[in-house]
Amino acid sequence: MRALILALLVSLPLAAPAAQSGEKPSPRGDEASARAALQARFDAALRADVPALDRLLADDLEYCGVSATCSTKAQYLESVRNGTRKFKSLVPRVERVTMYADSAVLTGKVYALSIGDGTERQVDAYFLVVLVWRDGRWQMTNQSSTLLQPAPK
Amino acid sequence: MRRFAAIAVLFAVATTLSGTVFAKDDARVEALKTAEATRFQANVDADAKVLGQVLDDGLEYVHSNGEVNTKKEFIDSLVSGKRDYVSTTFEIQGVRILGDVAIVRGTAKVTVGENGQSRDLDLGYTDIWVWKDKRWQMTAWRSARMPPPAAK
Helix, strand or coil: CHHHHHHHHHHHHHHHHHHHHCCCCCCCCCHHHHHHHHHHHHHHHHHCCHHHHHHHEEEEEEEECCCCCEECHHHHHHHHHCCCCCEEEEEEEEEEEEECCCEEEEEEEEEEEEEECCEEEEEEEEEEEEEEEECCEEEEEEEEEEECCCCCC | CHHHHHHHHHHHHHHHHHHHHHHHHHHHHHHHHHHHHHHHHHHHHCCHHHHHHHEEEEEEEECCCCCEECHHHHHHHHHCCCCEEEEEEEEEEEEEEECCEEEEEEEEEEEEEECCEEEEEEEEEEEEEEEECCEEEEEEEEEEECCCHHHC
């Protein structure tokens, strides 16, 4: 028994790097499922479907809008729930998808007609989205946007 | 005694493995912060060689004015002087590593030279880095202009 314990302890420094270097791609979803997850997220935002968004957004979400302010998942969901963030139409156009070991980066444009304070506002933006594969599904962990044509400063 | 020894061994294994993984992540975060600082400085220096190393070949760079550049376009614009970053100060607000991908979020104050005059931009930014060829390479950049203080 002592010999076994000794052997295990001696082998630890060798085992640890081997374990961490095993960065094999996890069995994540494919590109089509990543695209579908993003479409589902935009659709849920248009419907103001908080339960669906809760499932589609990662708990560590960073949502950075066109005004450079960022929200957590709780803040984002609350803005949907209380109607601060409301859309009449939301049309995404995915232009590029890059798949990584357990994440996907999607970029493109989104054409949004937002409703707030009784007025409608067209907000067209480039989006950058990172999806992460967790709990057997894609979850959005970051969205960052830039206006297609910002107002001159 | 045997049960105690077995538990002790398992504890030692778990501690060693988690400790080395955390140490590795810490090292990668530090490497990423260094790469970010190097990249910002290379922008100011218009250093094509450094930018060639720190930018991913598939870079998609969306400026705060909505202009979009590939890696080649971005480097060429700096080297030619078409785009002149006079100075940049930045603050990293968050770094997250997701396997071979990292998300960096921060703010930057950028002074841009244009037609003999300079212009200051306050930006919020997100950039995506990928671990490739044993180094971090930035593959996407998005920035947005922060509202002026009075409008906040």
